[in-house]
Amino acid sequence: MHSTIPDLMRNAAGTYGEREFLRFPALSSAAPSTVPSASLSFAExxxxxxxLARALAAQGVRPGDRVAVMLDNVPWWPLSWLAVLKAGAVTVPVNVRYQAADLEHVLRDSGAVATLTVEAHAPRVPGPVHLVDRLTDGPPLDISLSADNVANFQYTSGTTGFPKACLLTHDYWLRTAQVVADLIHVRDDDVLMIAQAYSYMDPQWTTLLCLLGGIPHVVLPRFSASGFWPAARENGATLTYVLGTMPLLMHKQPPSPLDRENRMRLVLCSGIAPDLHRTFEERWGAPWRELYGSTESGCDLMSAPDAADTVGTGAMGTPPPGKEVRIDEETGEILVHGTPMMLGYWNHPEATAHAFRGGWYHTGDLGVRDAMGRIRHAGRLKDTVRRGGENISCAEVESVLARHPAVLAAALVPIPDDLFGELPKAFLQLRPGHAADAGTAAAVVAHARERLARFKIPAYVEFVESFTLTPSARIEKRHLLQPGRDQRAAPAIPTEDPA
Structure with missing residues (x-):
């Protein structure tokens, strides 16, 4: 295995040369005119x-410096990532949707010496900025790197609080890509397509997987539920990875006679509803297989492409080489040990010690073993509502609410209550054609009452135009509960029996 990411890039360039490596369909016309081509070979x-690495060094970037990258899904993103690493520095991926508070936190916390971006985003960036499309070349570099050098300060999604930076080494990234490449048996005619923001970790390890296999990496500008499968057809995609709300949003699109007109041979996914698993496979004509992991630990459980016995079970597979996974007997939490693994959280020694107590990484996810000994996901340890003496899994309730034909997406959060301690409140994004009124709220709650215990029924419902999503396509709940606001007041709608 290669020891560093630049080593892998150079080897791929020497091995695959002019074969296509990066493809960026439908590049925005607003992109800088000097943006690299929408298609680049390995050598290019x-x-x-x-x-770019020489240009960064000429601008004063030194080995070990942190350099933020704040770019859309354009070729500059992977090129900047590779360049920062070739300069011996550390990449700090920044979500382009960040506003003042998010952006200031990440840049200050990481100690980034500069931000690589383009003119459109530069006014929002505090501190030094390098416009990536205007950097000029510099003298040759002689940088020595090792597998244990930190490659990224990769900030976690931060669904409920400000994100923390996971310290991820070159070895972490290469092992993560290699175990997936080994699992899926990359073929010479494969094309891997991804739709997540590059600032999230998935497009980064899939980039490395494509370097390992010598195959094209197709990067869509953003995720579109209606555009995903047309893009797969147009680009001849054979492999992809989807997660979070993406599968359900695609499923809620009207069926098309072209649904099975694609080259897809494998959809890797995380967190699909077990009862929809077979439906997805039949609709799009490809096997869907679970990957389970986190920014902190990479891939922890993986389902093989031929593991048809997992369809509809919720089973997340088996640990890859180098990993052990068990369930805590007292709490039911999924615990992980082995490599790859982050070095820790930057500037958070107490959080690091807590996460690795007892020598195992505590994922915060709940798991159960089925009769075959396989692990199924059972919600988040902290993503719960404590209603009186009962614990409510937000994920369970959200899954039920999202099945109502009027609901596009749902989020359940706890709100304080003098009698019960906490009550569940549901935020709902409706599908077009449905009224955001008390009648729709009553219909959705009635749907939930038929499927859930009484104490799990939302006490309040509020409609939203849209949700703010993390780069991993999960709803960012911290934006739903503004400080000082009465969560029971309008536009919240109480259910018939909020107690």
Whole structure:
């Protein structure tokens, strides 16, 4: 295995040369005119990232410095990532949707010496900025790196609080890509398509997987439920990875006679509803297989492409080589040990010690073993509502609410209550054509009452136009509960029996 990411890039350039490596369909016309081509070969990507690395060094970036990358899904993103690493520095991926508070937190916490971006985003960035499309070349570099060098300060999604930076080494990234490449048996005619923001970890390890296999990496500008499968057809995609709300949002699109007109041979996914698993496979004509992991630990459980016996079970597979996974006997929490694994949280020694107490990484996820000994996901340890003496899994209730034909997406959060301690409140995004009124709220709650215990029924419902999503396509709940606001007051709608 290669010891560093630049080593892998150089080897791929030497091995695959002019074969296509990066493809960015439907690039925005507003992109800078000097943006690299929407298609780059392995050799071109290596040469361009070398040039950028020299330019960064000429601007004063030194080995070990942190350099933020704040870019959309354009070729500059992977080229900048590779360049920062080739300069011996550490990449700090920044979500382009960040506003003042998010952005200031990440840049201050990481100690980034500069931010690589383009003119459109530069006014929002505090501190030094390098416009990536205007960097000029510099003298040759002689940088020595090792597998244990930190490659990324990768900030966690932060659904309920400000994110923390996971310290991820070159070895972490290479092992993560390699175990997936080994699992799926990359073929010479494969094309891997991804729709997540590059600032999230998935497009980064899939980039490395494509370097390992010598195959094209197709990066969509953003996720679109209606556009995902047309893009898969147009680009001849054979492999993809989807997670969070993405599968359900695609499923809620009207069926098309073209649904099975694609080359997809494998959909890797995280967290699909077991009772929809077979439906997805039949609709789009490809096997869907679970991957389970986190930013902190990479891939922890993996379902093989031929593991048809997992369809509809919720089973998340088996640990890859180098990993052990068990369930805590007292809490039911999924615990992980082995490699790859983050070095820890930057600036958070207490959080690091807590996460690794007893020598195992505590994922915060709940798991149960089925009769075959396989682990199924059972919600988040902290993503719960404590209603009186009962614990409510937010994920369970959200799954039921999202099955109502009027609901596009749902989020359940706890709100304080003098009698019960906490009550569940549901935020709902409706599908077009449904009224955001008391009648719709009553219909959704009635749907839930038929399927859930009484104490799990939302006490309040509120409609939203849209949700703010994390880069991993999960609802960012911290934006739903503004400080000082009475969560029971309008526009919240109480159910018939909020107690």
């Amino acid at each position: 990507a290596d040469a361009e990232s070398d040039r």
